[in-house]
Amino acid sequence: MGAIGAAFAFLLASLHAFTLEDLMADSKMSPKRFASRFGDFSFQVFPYVQDPEVFLNTENGNCQDYAIMADYVLKRKNYETMLVHVVLACGAAHDICYVAQVKGYLDYNNRIYVRALQRSGRTIREIADKAADSFDQDWTTASVYTYEYSEDVKHLTMTIVKTDPPAEDPDRVIAGAPPSP
Amino acid sequence: MKDKTIRRILGFFAVISAVLVVIAVVSVRNIKRSMTSSDWVNHTHATILEINGVLSSLRVGDAAVLTYVVTGDPQNRVASREAFSDVAEHLELAKALTRDEPAQHEELVRLETLVDERVEFSRDLLAARQSDKPDAVRTLLATDAGAEALGKIQRGVEDLTNEEMSLLDDRDRTSYVQAQTTRWTVWAGVAVDVILLGGVAWLISDDIAARRRAAAVLQEANDVLEARVRERTAALTSANERLTAENLERSWLNESQEHQLRYNQLIINSISDLVFVLTKAMNISRINPAVVRLTGFEAQDLVNKPFSSVARLADGDRAAGAALFDPIARALAEGRDLRDQPALVEDKNGRITPVRLMLFPLRDRDKVVGGVAILHLGQQSNL
Numbered sequence: 202m203g204a205i206g207a208a209f210a211f212l213l214a215s216l217h218a219f220t221l222e223d224l225m226a227d228s229k230m231s232p233k234r235f236a237s238r239f240g241d242f243s244f245q246v247f248p249y250v251q252d253p254e255v256f257l258n259t260e261n262g263n264c265q266d267y268a269i270m271a272d273y274v275l276k277r278k279n280y281e282t283m284l285v286h287v288v289l290a291c292g293a294a295h296d297i298c299y300v301a302q303v304k305g306y307l308d309y310n311n312r313i314y315v316r317a318l319q320r321s322g323r324t325i326r327e328i329a330d331k332a333a334d335s336f337d338q339d340w341t342t343a344s345v346y347t348y349e350y351s352e353d354v355k356h357l358t359m360t361i362v363k364t365d366p367p368a369e370d371p372d373r374v375i376a377g378a379p380p381s382p
Numbered sequence: 383m384k385d386k387t388i389r390r391i392l393g394f395f396a397v398i399s400a401v402l403v404v405i406a407v408v409s410v411r412n413i414k415r416s417m418t419s420s421d422w423v424n425h426t427h428a429t430i431l432e433i434n435g436v437l438s439s440l441r442v443g444d445a446a447v448l449t450y451v452v453t454g455d456p457q458n459r460v461a462s463r464e465a466f467s468d469v470a471e472h473l474e475l476a477k478a479l480t481r482d483e484p485a486q487h488e489e490l491v492r493l494e495t496l497v498d499e500r501v502e503f504s505r506d507l508l509a510a511r512q513s514d515k516p517d518a519v520r521t522l523l524a525t526d527a528g529a530e531a532l533g534k535i536q537r538g539v540e541d542l543t544n545e546e547m548s549l550l551d552d553r554d555r556t557s558y559v560q561a562q563t564t565r566w567t568v569w570a571g572v573a574v575d576v577i578l579l580g581g582v583a584w585l586i587s588d589d590i591a592a593r594r595r596a597a598a599v600l601q602e603a604n605d606v607l608e609a610r611v612r613e614r615t616a617a618l619t620s621a622n623e624r625l626t627a628e629n630l631e632r633s634w635l636n637e638s639q640e641h642q643l644r645y646n647q648l649i650i651n652s653i654s655d656l657v658f659v660l661t662k663a664m665n666i667s668r669i670n671p672a673v674v675r676l677t678g679f680e681a682q683d684l685v686n687k688p689f690s691s692v693a694r695l696a697d698g699d700r701a702a703g704a705a706l707f708d709p710i711a712r713a714l715a716e717g718r719d720l721r722d723q724p725a726l727v728e729d730k731n732g733r734i735t736p737v738r739l740m741l742f743p744l745r746d747r748d749k750v751v752g753g754v755a756i757l758h759l760g761q762q763s764n765l
Contacts, residue, residue, distance in 0.1 A: 249460075342479060353460075354470075363421055
């Protein structure tokens with residue numbers, strides 16, 4: 202009876218859920234529209250990145266699954282995206298997907314709010330400040346990384362350390378942005 | 383006094399405000415430093431966490447590889463891949479965190495070489511197991527340093543952790559000292575402000591007491607002044623009454639004197655003898671109507687004229703220089719009376735009338751100031 206019930210629940214969930222293909226097929230896809238699809242999703246920690254279809258079917262995941270999927274979908278919709286991994290002072294980490302065109306980032310913790318998109322400056326330090334602030338915590342490092350489902354490996358491309366002088370942040374040195382006051 | 387007190391109070395408040403501003407500035411600066419120190423403490427904790435994460439993830443990966451080699455379960459392969467991915471992530475973060483610590487960074491780079499070797503070995507093992515080459519697996523396992531390699535990594539991690547713990551000790555102490563400095567700054571500032579506010583309170587209370595004393599002294603002075611005014615008013619009223627009475631008396635006296643004068647004038651005017659009032663220089667200053675009747679001169683014709691131009695002693699000489707020896711003038715100068723002396727009066731038409739002359743000098747405090755000559759028209763026996 203239990204197995205039948207579970208199968209029935211999975212079937213119902215499958216009927217309600219959407220697939221990665223659905224997201225990719227959406228011609229009006231935008232960061233806001235993307236976030237609006239995840240309002241009913243629940244939170245659960247996994248020590249690895251979930252398979253996208255499992256994440257969408259179970260409607261269960263975490264910031265890492267959400268950010269990586271946003272990066273995957275929006276990049277293919279010609280948005281300039283950036284995956285940022287922020288390590289908080291408590292040791293926990295938080296992943297977000299920054300979208301340059303909207304000058305903000307998608308955060309799994311904001312998925313249920315009307316303003317699912319969090320406005321932010323475009324430097325990694327500003328993004329990390331904002332993300333850590335939403336937890337009322339300090340941060341220690343913020344890294345930009347890339348991830349492909351096919352490879353299932355995170356590649357850190359740039360790391361900002363909070364105690365380093367902001368003027369020496371790699372993203373500022375690259376972009377030639379003026380140092381923070 | 384009022385302005386001085388207000389200036390002092392304003393001065394106190396200016397100092398209190400300055401102290402508050404200084405406290406705020408110093409506290410904000412200390413808080414910023416404290417936050418920076420706190421960031422460094424967090425930084426050190428994160429470094430320790432990442433360094434230890436390298437070892438733990440490596441162990442997990444190593445175990446997953448060995449399990450896969452034994453069981454051939456693909457889940458272990460996936461687990462090992464994820465674990466080695468974590469190792470790389472921890473290493474990257476640890477290297478970033480030790481960028482400003484050259485010694486630790488160098489040690490971490492050495493550790494990375496050991497880790498890479500271990501990961502490479504695991505990948506070779508996985509590849510051999512995946513391609514189902516038991517001999518290759520056996521050869522690899524036989525040549526594997528195993529525990530020794532992991533031991534080296536573990537010692538490296540422990541050394542790094544100890545160095546970071548030492549840094550943590552310093553940074554935590556710095557953070558504590560800064561927090562303590564902030565605390566002392568705030569309390570010292572509060573104490574100074576409380577003392578200054580006490581000073582202001584004392585100043586205000588002293589000023590109020592001084593004002594009360596001044597008000598009492600003023601009241602006393604007003605009372606004395608009012609008493610003096612009352613006394614002076616009474617004295618003035620009394621003097622006024624006395625003066626009014628004196629004025630009345632004087633008015634009465636004046637009226638009486640005028641009356642007496644008019645009476646005397648009437649007496650003089652009514653007598654038939656010729657009366658001349660003379661100055662000290664023997665000039666006529668006044669005459670009675672009898673003179674006008676006898677001489678035909680009006681009073682204005684005779685006043686200020688020499689008496690000798692109208693009358694002289696019968697044996698007197700009218701020649702020049704005789705006036706110097708005029709017995710009438712001499713008698714007046716000497717203050718002597720002349721009585722019943724034969725004399726002559728010349729009228730307006732030059733007619734001579736014999737008379738009897740009497741001269742009475744007029745004195746003011748024993749000093750002759752003039753005289754009265756009376757010419758009597760009585761018997762002319764001696765002519």
